[in-house]
Amino acid sequence: MTTAIRVENLGKRYKIGTAPAKFKYGMLRDVFVKKATAPIRWVRSIGKKQLILEDQPNYIWALKDVSFDLQEGKVLGIVGRNGAGKSTLLKILSRITEPTRGTVTVRGRVGALLEVGTGFHPELTGRENIYMNGAILGMKRAEIQRKFDEIVAFSEVEKFIETPVKRYSSGMYLRLAFAVAAHLEPEILVVDEVLAVGDAEFQKKCIGKMSDVAQQGSTVLFVSHNMSAILRLTEETIVLDKGKLLMRGPTQQAVDYYLSSGQSSSGERIWNADEIPPNAAPFRPIALRLKNKQGKVIETVRSIEPLMIELEYRLEAPLTGLRVGFYLSSMRGEYIITSFDTDDSQKYEQYGARSSGHYFSRCTLPADLFNEGRFSLGMNASSFGVRRYFQDEQVLTFNVDISGAPGTHWAEPRQGLIRPRLDWEIEKVE
Amino acid sequence: MAEFVKSEPITVYIKPSTRLAGLNLRDLWSYRELIFFMIWRILKVRYKQTLLGASWAIIQPVMIMIVFNFVFGTIAKVPTDGIPYPIFSFTALLPWGLFVNALNQGSRSLTANHNMVTKIYFPKMILPISSVLAGLVDFAIGFVVMIGLMIYYEVTPAWNVIWALPFFLLLSIITALGVALWLSAINVKYRDVNYALPFLTQFWLFMTPVAYSASVISEKWQLVYSLNPMAGVVNGFRWALLDAGNGPDAALWVSVTISILVLVSGLFYFRNMERTFADTI
Numbered sequence: 001m002t003t004a005i006r007v008e009n010l011g012k013r014y015k016i017g018t019a020p021a022k023f024k025y026g027m028l029r030d031v032f033v034k035k036a037t038a039p040i041r042w043v044r045s046i047g048k049k050q051l052i053l054e055d056q057p058n059y060i061w062a063l064k065d066v067s068f069d070l071q072e073g074k075v076l077g078i079v080g081r082n083g084a085g086k087s088t089l090l091k092i093l094s095r096i097t098e099p100t101r102g103t104v105t106v107r108g109r110v111g112a113l114l115e116v117g118t119g120f121h122p123e124l125t126g127r128e129n130i131y132m133n134g135a136i137l138g139m140k141r142a143e144i145q146r147k148f149d150e151i152v153a154f155s156e157v158e159k160f161i162e163t164p165v166k167r168y169s170s171g172m173y174l175r176l177a178f179a180v181a182a183h184l185e186p187e188i189l190v191v192d193e194v195l196a197v198g199d200a201e202f203q204k205k206c207i208g209k210m211s212d213v214a215q216q217g218s219t220v221l222f223v224s225h226n227m228s229a230i231l232r233l234t235e236e237t238i239v240l241d242k243g244k245l246l247m248r249g250p251t252q253q254a255v256d257y258y259l260s261s262g263q264s265s266s267g268e269r270i271w272n273a274d275e276i277p278p279n280a281a282p283f284r285p286i287a288l289r290l291k292n293k294q295g296k297v298i299e300t301v302r303s304i305e306p307l308m309i310e311l312e313y314r315l316e317a318p319l320t321g322l323r324v325g326f327y328l329s330s331m332r333g334e335y336i337i338t339s340f341d342t343d344d345s346q347k348y349e350q351y352g353a354r355s356s357g358h359y360f361s362r363c364t365l366p367a368d369l370f371n372e373g374r375f376s377l378g379m380n381a382s383s384f385g386v387r388r389y390f391q392d393e394q395v396l397t398f399n400v401d402i403s404g405a406p407g408t409h410w411a412e413p414r415q416g417l418i419r420p421r422l423d424w425e426i427e428k429v430e
Numbered sequence: 431m432a433e434f435v436k437s438e439p440i441t442v443y444i445k446p447s448t449r450l451a452g453l454n455l456r457d458l459w460s461y462r463e464l465i466f467f468m469i470w471r472i473l474k475v476r477y478k479q480t481l482l483g484a485s486w487a488i489i490q491p492v493m494i495m496i497v498f499n500f501v502f503g504t505i506a507k508v509p510t511d512g513i514p515y516p517i518f519s520f521t522a523l524l525p526w527g528l529f530v531n532a533l534n535q536g537s538r539s540l541t542a543n544h545n546m547v548t549k550i551y552f553p554k555m556i557l558p559i560s561s562v563l564a565g566l567v568d569f570a571i572g573f574v575v576m577i578g579l580m581i582y583y584e585v586t587p588a589w590n591v592i593w594a595l596p597f598f599l600l601l602s603i604i605t606a607l608g609v610a611l612w613l614s615a616i617n618v619k620y621r622d623v624n625y626a627l628p629f630l631t632q633f634w635l636f637m638t639p640v641a642y643s644a645s646v647i648s649e650k651w652q653l654v655y656s657l658n659p660m661a662g663v664v665n666g667f668r669w670a671l672l673d674a675g676n677g678p679d680a681a682l683w684v685s686v687t688i689s690i691l692v693l694v695s696g697l698f699y700f701r702n703m704e705r706t707f708a709d710t711i
Contacts, residue, residue, distance in 0.1 A: 123478040
């Protein structure tokens with residue numbers, strides 16, 4: 001077995017400013033001012049202790065001292081919450097950005113799928129975009145030609161292949177984009193959360209294609225928030241948190257570790273400014289809380305009591321068509337509920353367009369809903385068909401205590417994720 | 431077929447760069463097909479959803495020529511060394527249009543494709559290069575008009591047009607590419623470029639003998655004047671196509687040197703800034 005990827009003491013430091021990252025690029029004027037005042041600052045700094053690299057303010061280590069090896073032909077999962085450094089790691093591996101420290105040795109051609117449809121142009125037809133996108137991903141013209149029919153068949157858009165992609169539905173667009181990327185056949189495939197998009201059917205197809213790629217002997221690095229996808233695709237997984245590698249182990253173990261210890265279990269999750277992706281603006285999540293009837297934040301939910309989910313956020317600009325909601329899922333990544341605050345059409349009329357300001361969206365889940373176990377809550381804020389402002393599928397986890405629930409007088413675990421109190425009718429006919 | 435041969439995979443070392451980045455033109459060469467595809471995409475998309483389509487490539491220089499003819503030819507009566515003003519200015523507008531387009535499109539090429547810059551690895555130089563080269567198609571369309579004008583005014587070029595035209599065309603591309611490399615890389619970090627560009631091109635137009643003849647510049651300023659490589663290009667075009675002026679002289683070599691300097695420094699500057707593009711764009 002040869003090593004396909006060797007990562008040694010990898011670190012990446014970013015400068016953080018007070019301005020959102022989107023507007024981080026400077027103005028020439030600032031540079032002139034800085035250069036002009038440099039001698040003054042230099043004189044002032046004499047005598048002061050030099051700050052060591054680590055402690056400099058306004059810098060953040062997106063990745064720090066990360067080391068691992070990956071054998072050829074293996075599939076490695078990467079989990080961690082938003083801002084844990086997953087994307088930074090992938091960007092370094094695919095040579096989009098340089099590390100600040102450390103080295104990576106990569107053996108083979110790296111195909112990076114950090115986003116589907118990069119370089120797609122709405123005015124070009126499906127056929128033209130396949131060639132364009134293939135070339136951008138590093139395929140040769142002959143290679144694209146050879147795989148063209150296969151790509152079209154996979155994407156299921158044969159009939160529209162001569163139509164500009166701006167006329168495509170979002171599903172067709174995604175299928176075509178993924179189809180091109182899936183036929184890249186690199187020695188090393190790096191995949192970031194591309195499966196978070198598209199419908200369940202399509203996700204299934206993508207996962208199927210990726211396991212094919214892995215079986216053909218490619219080395220795969222796979223980042224996802226979808227635990228069931230990670231469990232299905234990978235044998236080994238690493239857990240990242242705040243730029244550090246917390247653990248590496250068999251996927252089941254790593255996922256358990258990540259879900260139970262790696263994240264908040266306090267019944268409340270508060271976002272720090274540096275944890276919010278810059279492209280979330282103007283939506284800024286503040287907190288997600290679990291509360292009981294009395295309005296107290298709770299860690300453990302009693303199944304016989306109603307549960308209030310509270311989403312706190314700010315809008316820095318007015319938004320139209322906004323919906324803010326949650327995902328509730330099992331620890332295995334199966335979704336149980338997806339619900340948004342403007343699901344009710346009257347609510348949507350009233351709050352679909354929201355002015356900027358500080359908001360709470362609350363909802364109460366009825367009592368007698370959950371079965372015993374651990375559940376995970378995620379958050380989503382989007383305008384349907386327009387933009388997803390913020391998404392975090394693993395905001396916090398909580399335990400459900402079932403004392404007093406129906407059937408607990410039998411000391412046995414019950415199958416199933418939910419345990420509603422059902423109104424049984426027993427009729428004696430004879 | 432060659433791609434079926436499973437060759438020993440190449441090993442890539444990724445580490446923080448400490449030295450000046452090399453040009454790594456080999457990497458650029460291996461992505462040469464992408465340059466072709468990018469040019470093709472630019473051309474495909476350029477005149478989409480326009481009524482007049484590619485005829486804009488003709489309308490633009492012709493309209494400017496008409497305006498110039500009215501202002502400088504009829505009202506101001508600028509000396510043109512005896513050449514009819516329309517063809518005099520159009521000969522200059524051809525390379526000038528190529529240059530300005532290249533500058534405008536090239537400088538914005540990175541920020542306009544910021545998705546590609548942050549999500550995919552490829553030699554980023556491909557973006558300004560393909561923007562500059564795509565302008566050659568408009569140049570070719572405009573050249574058809576040029577030939578028409580030459581027939582109408584019964585102008586026959588000198589025999590040296592055979593080497594002079596490609597040479598001066600190359601010089602204008604080198605100049606445009608050099609400046610576009612500088613500006614596009616600066617634009618990633620400082621968006622001031624977007625605001626400075628319209629002024630820059632306008633000043634540059636006045637510094638270049640497009641509307642007037644270079645012969646109006648007094649002798650002692652000629653050398654300073656030739657520091658502008660586009661002056662050399664425009665004079666060269668007039669000399670090659672209309673047999674006007676003195677032809678290549680010492681001033682031309684100043685222009686050539688300057689444009690090569692701009693290109694080489696632009697290449698190095700771009701390569702060194704490229705490392706931080708994805709983080710700063």
